[in-house]
Each structure stands twice: as structure tokens, then as C-alpha cells.
Amino acid sequence: xxxxxxxxxxxxxxxxxxxxxxxxxxxxxxxxxxxxxxxxxxxxxxxxxxxxxxxxxxxxxxxxxxxxxxxxxxxxxxxxxxxxxxxxxxxxxxxxxxxxxxxxxxxxxxxxxxxxxxxxxxxxxxxxxxxxxxxxxxxxxxxxxxxxxxxxxxxxxxxxxxxxxxxxxxxxxxxxxxxx
Numbered sequence: 001x002x003x004x005x006x007x008x009x010x011x012x013x014x015x016x017x018x019x020x021x022x023x024x025x026x027x028x029x030x031x032x033x034x035x036x037x038x039x040x041x042x043x044x045x046x047x048x049x050x051x052x053x054x055x056x057x058x059x060x061x062x063x064x065x066x067x068x069x070x071x072x073x074x075x076x077x078x079x080x081x082x083x084x085x086x087x088x089x090x091x092x093x094x095x096x097x098x099x100x101x102x103x104x105x106x107x108x109x110x111x112x113x114x115x116x117x118x119x120x121x122x123x124x125x126x127x128x129x130x131x132x133x134x135x136x137x138x139x140x141x142x143x144x145x146x147x148x149x150x151x152x153x154x155x156x157x158x159x160x161x162x163x164x165x166x167x168x169x170x171x172x173x174x175x176x177x178x179x180x
Contacts, residue, residue: 054152056124056127059120064077065079065080065094066094067094069082069093069094071083081094084097084098086101087102087104087105088104091109115127116132119140128151129150131149151173153172156170157170157171
């Protein structure tokens, strides 16, 4: 086992950054050619993230009422709230999120993630594991089985040995993990 800046690792195992990057690339449907193009566009002075907060709101706030208000859409489609400007040029979010608007330079809005599945259970499983295929015996009745893919958080915990800086957990799920 190697002890690196990111904690203990097994020989040949990917770093946390490599694991997250691979999962994100798979979810976005990017290949190595697209990745190389994105890296060259980023330049050499791009900031390095030290931490990631992944907010997954199962059954949470609608995108039409938060980050994708569609103000030009017909009344039957758009929500009742008005968009406001953020610190990021061209980005507008819900009028009820003014503190997020002020801090838009500190977070990223990802609109390109899709699964091709309309089923909540299937799509949640795909988004939380980074795999677009379903495991053998997958159930839409929230019945876990031993063949399900591990979540991205479980993968990060495994690679990092379960502990991060200051002996804190590498990842946590609040209030409880989604079964699928």
C-alpha cells in the first residue's frame, strides 16, 4: 500500500481525482478525444479542486423552479418564479436563491448529465454509480441486492481507505443513502 498526499492507496489503484474524473467522463458520454480537447482548452492555470460537494436531491426542487426557469416558455411550461442575474455572465437562477447567485463563481452548474431512462429508480442508480447499465437482478421496488454497483461515494471511500484529512470520513451521505 502506498501513502500519498491523498491518503493510502493500493498499488496501481486510481487516485480519488482520477476516479471522479472517470465517473464524470462516463456520465457525460465523453471519449478520450473530447477529454483531450477539454484539457487543452482549460490551459495550464486552471484551479485545482480540493473538495467536492455533490448534492443529489431525489424528489427535490424542480429545475424549472431553480436553475432552468425557461422565462420565454409558455405559461403551461415555465414556473411561477422569476430569474435573477448571478455573478456569472449569462447565468440566471431563481429569484429565491440570491445567496447562490452571489456565489456563482464558487459552484458549477452541470446541465449535461443524462441517463436515457425515464424511470426514477433506474436513473438514480445510474447517476449515483456512474454506470449506464443496470446490474443483474436490479429492482425498481427499492429492494437492494448483492449485484448492484457501488455508489461513487463507496468507490471513493474504497480508494481512499475510508479516511481523509484530519481523520474525517472521505465521503458521507445525508440524511440516508438512496437504496437505488
